[in-house]
Amino acid sequence: LTLFAGILLILPFTGQVYAYDNAILKEADTLRDEKSYHAAAELYGKILGEAGLPEETVRELRFKFADCSWRTKEESRYTRAEKTLRELVESREHDRWWAEANESLLEFYIERRSHNDEVKQYLENARDFWAGSTDINLARKRFIRVSFTFGDFTIQHWGGWGYTGLHSLYEDILKVADTVEDKSRAHYSLGMCYYHRYRDVKERSLAEKHFKEVIEKYPSTEWLDDAYYQLGQYYERENDFVKAVNIYLELLSHFEKGDSKFIDDTKRRIEDITSPQLRISVGDSFLTNSEIRFNLNWRNVNEAEITFYKMDLTETLRLNPQKSETEYERGVDNYTKLLKDVVESNRYASMPVAISWNKKLKDEGKHLWYNEDKGLVEWQMADEKDSPDPQKGILPPGAYLLLATSGKVKTYDLVMVTDMALVTKTAGHSALFFTCDAASGKPREGVRVKFHYSYYGDNGRWLWEEGNGETDSSGLFKVALKTSDNRNIHNKQHTLFACASDGTMQAFSQGNYYSYSDSSKTWWLYAFADRPAYRPDEEISFKSILRQYDGSVFTTQTGMKIKARIFDPRGNKVKEETYTLNDYGSFNDSFKLDDKAPLGEYRIELWTDDWRNHIANATLFRLEEYKLPEFLVNIKPKPRKDEEKTASYKLGDIVTVE
Numbered sequence: 001l002t003l004f005a006g007i008l009l010i011l012p013f014t015g016q017v018y019a020y021d022n023a024i025l026k027e028a029d030t031l032r033d034e035k036s037y038h039a040a041a042e043l044y045g046k047i048l049g050e051a052g053l054p055e056e057t058v059r060e061l062r063f064k065f066a067d068c069s070w071r072t073k074e075e076s077r078y079t080r081a082e083k084t085l086r087e088l089v090e091s092r093e094h095d096r097w098w099a100e101a102n103e104s105l106l107e108f109y110i111e112r113r114s115h116n117d118e119v120k121q122y123l124e125n126a127r128d129f130w131a132g133s134t135d136i137n138l139a140r141k142r143f144i145r146v147s148f149t150f151g152d153f154t155i156q157h158w159g160g161w162g163y164t165g166l167h168s169l170y171e172d173i174l175k176v177a178d179t180v181e182d183k184s185r186a187h188y189s190l191g192m193c194y195y196h197r198y199r200d201v202k203e204r205s206l207a208e209k210h211f212k213e214v215i216e217k218y219p220s221t222e223w224l225d226d227a228y229y230q231l232g233q234y235y236e237r238e239n240d241f242v243k244a245v246n247i248y249l250e251l252l253s254h255f256e257k258g259d260s261k262f263i264d265d266t267k268r269r270i271e272d273i274t275s276p277q278l279r280i281s282v283g284d285s286f287l288t289n290s291e292i293r294f295n296l297n298w299r300n301v302n303e304a305e306i307t308f309y310k311m312d313l314t315e316t317l318r319l320n321p322q323k324s325e326t327e328y329e330r331g332v333d334n335y336t337k338l339l340k341d342v343v344e345s346n347r348y349a350s351m352p353v354a355i356s357w358n359k360k361l362k363d364e365g366k367h368l369w370y371n372e373d374k375g376l377v378e379w380q381m382a383d384e385k386d387s388p389d390p391q392k393g394i395l396p397p398g399a400y401l402l403l404a405t406s407g408k409v410k411t412y413d414l415v416m417v418t419d420m421a422l423v424t425k426t427a428g429h430s431a432l433f434f435t436c437d438a439a440s441g442k443p444r445e446g447v448r449v450k451f452h453y454s455y456y457g458d459n460g461r462w463l464w465e466e467g468n469g470e471t472d473s474s475g476l477f478k479v480a481l482k483t484s485d486n487r488n489i490h491n492k493q494h495t496l497f498a499c500a501s502d503g504t505m506q507a508f509s510q511g512n513y514y515s516y517s518d519s520s521k522t523w524w525l526y527a528f529a530d531r532p533a534y535r536p537d538e539e540i541s542f543k544s545i546l547r548q549y550d551g552s553v554f555t556t557q558t559g560m561k562i563k564a565r566i567f568d569p570r571g572n573k574v575k576e577e578t579y580t581l582n583d584y585g586s587f588n589d590s591f592k593l594d595d596k597a598p599l600g601e602y603r604i605e606l607w608t609d610d611w612r613n614h615i616a617n618a619t620l621f622r623l624e625e626y627k628l629p630e631f632l633v634n635i636k637p638k639p640r641k642d643e644e645k646t647a648s649y650k651l652g653d654i655v656t657v658e
Helices: 001-032 037-046 055-073 073-088 096-112 114-130 136-165 167-176 180-195 206-217 224-237 241-254 262-272 335-343 376-380
Strands: 275-279 293-299 303-311 353-360 369-375 399-406 409-417 420-426 429-438 448-456 464-468 475-480 494-501 506-513 524-529 539-549 562-566 573-580 586-592 601-610 614-623
Touching: 001 037, 001 055, 037 055, 055 096, 055 562, 073 096, 096 114, 096 136, 114 136, 136 167, 136 180, 167 180, 167 353, 180 224, 180 262, 180 506, 206 224, 206 303, 224 241, 224 262, 224 586, 241 262, 262 369, 275 353, 275 399, 293 376, 293 399, 303 601, 335 399, 335 409, 353 376, 369 376, 399 506, 429 448, 429 506, 464 475, 524 601, 539 614, 562 586, 573 586
Parallel strands: none
Antiparallel strands: 275 293, 293 369, 303 353, 303 399, 399 409, 420 429, 429 475, 448 464, 448 494, 494 506, 524 539, 539 586, 562 573, 562 601, 601 614
16 A cells, blocks of 8 residues: 555656646747747756657757757857757658758748758658658658758849749649649749740740749739739830739739839839830941941830931030039030930930931831831831932031930930041140041041040049140140149049030040059959950840059969949940959959840940059940841853853753853
8 A cells, every 4th residue: 555655656656747848848839839939948958858758759859959049039049959950860760850840941042042052952852751650640841841941042043044943843732732822823933944944935834834833823812913924024125015914913903012023123114115105326437438227126006206406525525603613514514314314304306407208117007126227218208119319318527416206205315427536645744646547547637626524632522624735737736734732532533525526527535534643553454355346135144353553573373353344335334333353363254235235336444443543444346236148149141052042940950151
């Protein structure tokens, strides 16, 4: 009786201990589910301190404690949490907590963007475990969760390219998903995968199917607006702009501002697709007696008025009296800025018209972009069957504002017909202008030069100045440039725009100019592309090699960070990037220019990483629109010996021509 009574006393005590532990564990699990990780970790740690816990319970608690610890975002907990998770992953026991430790490490490293090579292995470990688990409900939930997590990681790491290898992952999710949210998300993700199949048209078309699946079958899920927007983007890429507009309108009918992040951009896309648009560009200057050519892009326009206005650049160039001397809009530093002022102020209305006509343009009402690059003769032909008059393609020497209008839409560019060139050079406190014959280089005397330049004032702000003069018998005109008295790094920097006119021929020059007092170490840049000329939509690959010269030796600045900008012929920035010089003092990159990019010469400009010092600049390549030459060849076969006149020939006959 005594022994039996002792057992009774012990059993209630033991039962109370485990009941107490289980209550704390349930409370900790609840806190973990609510993402109260700090409080949950404290309770898991408290239970771990108890003696005599079963080994399986210890594994569970060690995992949950480590998982909650790193999710608190307290860096002091990271090392211990990572160590515990790694021990669980590397253990021989491949149970549920081994699988969840793989998932936790996966997310831990994804969040820190580290151990990328190991992340995929953790994913495969967890997916393989849950795929073979007999606890179907739990396995489905965990399998889907870890799969989406890895998909998100890949996309964040690789951007849009990450989607290209994930379609099988999302197809696996669809096979086991049983909730509308998971199915909707998987279909949307598959749509994005196929949307990024740039080269495979057939597979890319599957994007439409999956986006529509979300819209039609899962309209109550959070992926509805994403599917609408991306389906609209897909239609735009396929040039089906009518469908794109309809889908965008559906999105707006289902969501209001604040309900979807796509509202503002959707409205912009509809406006861009449906509004009339014109874009005109002139690729080159033209020598006298050359046919003028230009390119026109249009959308939602069926007729445009095209006009050439005669300009005298030296008369047109002026400081804007409505702007203060420190405002950028006061002066002109490139020709597009000059034209913008002329058009927006309506000054062109008082300029003489050289030629003007209305041009019918193709428009099928489908919001498509159209593009034509033709000579002036062809542009003026009302009917392609008309006989061309070559003289209609030639304009007298001078500068012309080429303006195309359709309703309220305007587009413009500069046309130069000239045999004269203008060369400019600065040397810190002065500028030298040289006018000459573009072909022979013979100096031109008595040419009027007018210029604008900006410089840093004593207060550290840009100031504008204007000047003019005439070239001497050597074709030269020299002027002093204002600079700051402060000996800062900007005291000899200028932006300069100049134009010249002798009453018949005109020319202009533009650019940024720099001079440094430290002449003992100068930068030498050799920049080049893999081809001298490209067409729009072609990949442009380029390389730059930079050396520093001290007067006797060239040195390589290995590891130096530099800023690079690439400018189009109009002076607009098309690319900006930070590069690190390799062991050879070089860097390389590639990019594309679409069919809307202006034709002409593109240049690269290099700066120090803090933008405080200009290093060098160079011409990089030309963008040209290739057009096959058109020609007609007439041949006259000789008569056969047995015939007086030319007869017909059969395939395989030998023909002798006169």
